[in-house]
Amino acid sequence: MSALCSDRVLLDDWHVVADLANLSPQAPFRTRLLGVDLTIRCRQGDIKQVVRNDNGQNVRATERYGFLWACLGNPARDIVAVPEALEDDRHFVTGGSIAVRVSGLRAVENFLDMGHFPFVHTGWLGDEPHTEVAPYKVELTPDDELVASECKFYQPIASPTAKEGFIVEYIYKVIRPYTVALYKSNPVQKDRLDVITLFVQPVDEDNCIAHPFLCYLKDGIDAATVRAFMQLIFAQDKPILENQVPKRLPLDPRAETPIRADAVAVLYRRWLRDKSVTYGAIPARS
């Protein structure tokens, strides 16, 4: 039995619990959310039923963006809105849910980090000697989202269709404690952005499942290629994430020494502290 969550901000929020492609009427699908074991069944009429294993009670569930979502408490707000998911000249692709033995907060922080590109995604999202992370802007928006902008990085193969290396511009947005999005300029329509939203399922404090949702302009690329590239990149991160110690994200500013490139991570940790998120974290000493 894993520790249960007492953070209201997480209990009263929606979390992805499955890619719909992984659900089948033939067999129940078992997963865990915030330490609670769940069983998902496909009922008649393709209705998905989510039941807590501990008390047999139904859990509030709904479908969106190709995923099944669940809320263990009373939803205080709607599922994260992805405006690009309304634009019909885009592919909407689930990236393939992958379980990772690390706190989901670590997975979010890794997603925000450009410094690891040359070393973990060598030959794809970075290479040596182009290792410097140029200064970028970080701000907290009026909507209480964290935005890092003017992020620039040299990438040898920035996307499945890239033919040569170039300096890619990123915008990162932390939307919820376990949800983060990345916007990068489309190689064909340079004034528009491809979007990857990473919904991280907090399985328990030391385990998560990454559910990427990709909204890519269809121009010049097919959906399967978008998905394959996402998996190629994420599977490079997985062993690195699983070897992070400790598995939970320390929120104490003195716990791990940041460098300037970590400005967004520093703010992310502070933002989590301000929201009293403790699940998957090592709280700051008061």
Added chain:
Amino acid sequence: MITLYDYELSGNCYKIRLLMSILGLDYTVVPVDFYPGREHKSDWFLAINPLGQLPVIDDDGLVLRDAQAILVYLAAKYDAGNSWYPRENADLLGEIGQWMAFADSITATASAARLHDALFYDLDAEAARAGAHRLFRILDEHLWFGEQEGRDWLCSAAHPTVADIACFPYVMLSEEGGISRQDYPAIRRWCDRVKRIKGFTVMSGVFPAGPAKAA
């Protein structure tokens, strides 16, 4: 021209890419959306391989399935040095065949545990892990005794063979299935030797070794 029906995260596909890289072979790839698309169970793919398994190659009309069979074919046909699958050395071919079967057992255990832990396959992961540890213990002892005799590879030769390529990927990816290699030092050294073979290439989840240094 060789066509490989491929999935990036498959260790069995990776071993084909690895040997082709070592042999310097050109090939084209047909990506198969194994997960979550289950395209390997689609009608068009079952027409190519009724077992619904990756990898498959098509070499000018010769369609072959089964990773180990493909390794044998590629080495026998394209290895000009005749070292990866030495066609006239019966003793060595016997050993290679033995370790190729061992590679299948590693797939059935270590790879199964990885599919369970990372991609939610419904199977008995604890049994898979226990099976993998049993195999790794045997492999580690074999490699350790080999090192004492001056043998660096799985089979009795001064060079690696397709058996090393067949066993390497799911050993290297074992930690994704919760199988630590901490207790298998000879396996870890052998993995580093494989990574230093000329033409070695990585897959997602496998990182290159640093340059070897004398102690």
